[in-house]
Amino acid sequence: MSVIYRPKGMAREYSPYALNIYIGCSHRCKYCYAPHTLQRRGEDYFGKPESRKNILTELEKDLKKNVYIEQVLLSFVGDCYCDSADNGETTRAVLKMLNALVSNVGTKADHHTNGAKSPRKS
Ligand code: SF4
Numbered sequence: 001m002s003v004i005y006r007p008k009g010m011a012r013e014y015s016p017y018a019l020n021i022y023i024g025c026s027h028r029c030k031y032c033y034a035p036h037t038l039q040r041r042g043e044d045y046f047g048k049p050e051s052r053k054n055i056l057t058e059l060e061k062d063l064k065k066n067v068y069i070e071q072v073l074l075s076f077v078g079d080c081y082c083d084s085a086d087n088g089e090t091t092r093a094v095l096k097m098l099n100a101l102v103s104n105v106g107t108k109a110d111h112h113t114n115g116a117k118s119p120r121k122s
Contacts, residue, residue, distance in 0.1 A: 002065070003058045004072055015073035015106060019059070021090055022075065024049030026083035034077050048083060051090035059094060063101050071104040 004019045006012065025034065028046045035045040074080040080091040098105050 002062045003052075003055060004062055004066070004068060007073075007076055011076065014076070016070040017068055018073040018076035019094070020052065020075040020077045021055055021080045021094055022049035022051055022078050022082065022084055025078040027079060038077070048085045049078060050085050055090060056093055056097070059097055063097060068101075069104075071106050072098060073106050 004017050006016065007014065007018050024045050024047055025032070026046065026048055032046075034040075035042045038045065074091070074094065080094070081088065084090070095105065
């Protein structure tokens with residue numbers, strides 16, 4: 001199963017592909033729909049997010065099997081530049097892997113950098 005996926009329905013207007021790196025988000029936006037969508041309590045979702053289990057291994061397998069010529073959005077649920085438990089280490093590793101093989105990587109905003117390098121600034 002691919003960790004890069006095609007968003008469904010109207011969500012696809014944002015990006016043809018997406019990859020969610022972390023579970024949870026530290027930004028606590030008042031309008032956030034993620035806890036409701038994921039059926040999680042806000043206090044569980046809005047902490048210091050951990051990276052998804054085996055995300056780097058699974059991404060490596062995915063990139064060996066599939067070619068992505070359209071944009072891959074990081075991340076559809078959550079924000080790859082939030083205040084994560086690993087200080088953005090997983091985001092940086094994902095960007096290195098994607099930069100080698102994927103031509104178009106997008107994020108929602110580049111002001112949430114927290115020391116992680118935005119692809120738009122690389
Ligand atoms: S950045 Fe996105 S996922 Fe994070 S709290 Fe705000 S709306 Fe929710």
